[in-house]
Amino acid sequence: DAGVTQSPTHLIKTRGQQVTLRCSPISGHKSVSWYQQVLGQGPQFIFQYYEKEERGRGNFPDRFSARQFPNYSSELNVNALLLGDSALYLCASSLSDRGGSPLHFGNGTRLTVT
Amino acid sequence: QKEVEQNSGPLSVPEGAIASLNCTYSDRGSQSFFWYRQYSGKSPELIMSIYSNGDKEDGRFTAQLNKASQYVSLLIRDSQPSDSATYLCAVPAAGNKLTFGGGTRVLVKP
Numbered sequence: 001d002a003g004v005t006q007s008p009t010h011l012i013k014t015r016g017q018q019v020t021l022r023c024s025p026i027s028g029h030k031s032v033s034w035y036q037q038v039l040g041q042g043p044q045f046i047f048q049y050y051e052k053e054e055r056g057r058g059n060f061p062d063r064f065s066a067r068q069f070p071n072y073s074s075e076l077n078v079n080a081l082l083l084g085d086s087a088l089y090l091c092a093s094s095l096s097d098r099g100g101s102p103l104h105f106g107n108g109t110r111l112t113v114t
Numbered sequence: 115q116k117e118v119e120q121n122s123g124p125l126s127v128p129e130g131a132i133a134s135l136n137c138t139y140s141d142r143g144s145q146s147f148f149w150y151r152q153y154s155g156k157s158p159e160l161i162m163s164i165y166s167n168g169d170k171e172d173g174r175f176t177a178q179l180n181k182a183s184q185y186v187s188l189l190i191r192d193s194q195p196s197d198s199a200t201y202l203c204a205v206p207a208a209g210n211k212l213t214f215g216g217g218t219r220v221l222v223k224p
Contacts, residue, residue, distance in 0.1 A: 031210060042118075042202050042214030043158065056211045090157055099206035100146040100165060104159040 002027070004106035006091050012112045013081050021109045023057045025093030031055075032074040033103060034066055035090040043090055049074055050097035078111075086113045117141065118205050120215035133157055133190040135218045137203030140184070147186045149177060150202040152217065158202055162188065193222045 005024045013019050025032050031050040035043035045058040049068035063079045072093075078085055088110050092103035117140045127133045139147075146165045150158035164170045164177040164186065176189040190197055200217040207213050 033210065033212075035192075035212075040216075042204075042216050043212075045211045045213070048209060048211055050209075055209050058211070088157075094210055095210075097210050099210055101210055102148060102160050102163050103204075103210065103212060104160060105150075108157045 004091055004093050004104055005087075006106040006109050008109060009107065010110050010112075012114060014065075014114055015081055015083060017081050018077065018079045019081060020110060021078075021089050021091075022073065023076070023091030023106060024073045025091075026104055029093035029095055029104075030072055031093070031094045031097045032068055032072065033092045033102070034074070034076045035092065035105075036060070037088045037090060038086075039109075046076070048097065055097050069097075081113045083113050086111060117207075117213045118203055118215040120130045120203050122203075122216055123219040123221075125218055127193050127220065129193060129195060129222055129224050131193050133193050133197065133220055133222070135188040135201050135203075135220070136185060137184045137187065137192075137215055139203075139205045139213075140209070141205065142181075142184065144181075144205045146206055147177070147179060148206075148212070149186075149188045150155045150176075150204060150214075152200045152202055154199075161168040190220070192213075195222050195224055204211045 033048040034046040037043040047066040048056040094101040149162040203215040204212040
């Protein structure tokens with residue numbers, strides 16, 4: 001079975017631009033979460049979606065938004081990019097939105113903002 | 115106080131030895147705990163999950179949970195150079211939001 005797939009793998013953007021990252025969960029997984037990981041730190045929670053509804057939002061500005069589609073895939077949008085948005089963006093899927101349901105991560109999208 | 119804390123390392127161990135990693139957490143209500151392995155430039159990979167007090171063994175990995183003391187540990191037996199990576203401890207908060215520690219970098223020297 002295919003794992004979590006993310007696209008693109010790498011992206012270079014200029015400050016002020018907008019970016020859209022895409023994620024397809026493992027087949028049968030209905031929950032998708034987004035994390036940001038800057039170099040040398042653990043991943044930080046951005047959003048969780050379950051059955052197309054937002055179930056949680058981390059401490060990120062309103063420039064970050066996301067949505068989940070009927071096929072459970074998801075997009076993360078970031079507007080007005082800042083240099084500090086440069087990071088590895090990770091998508092994870094899980095069977096449910098309950099705390100004991102393990103998250104499985106995709107390979108990530110590395111975003112560089114210049 | 116950070117919600118999930120790990121020693122950043124690096125933890126240097128000789129090949130064949132036991133690597134011992136620790137993680138402390140602040141939420142006494144936490145019920146499940148996860149260890150992820152992350153190679154440089156790659157995404158985190160789930161290697162262990164533990165839900166009950168005591169030990170859980172999976173191959174060369176053993177996770178130990180002590181809820182009273184609010185710590186979870188990971189032992190890697192017979193460490194191999196391929197075990198060199200950053201190990202992330204993660205604890206679910208509300209729903210399935212994971213709070214990660216900063217990770218412990220492990221270096222296994224041949």
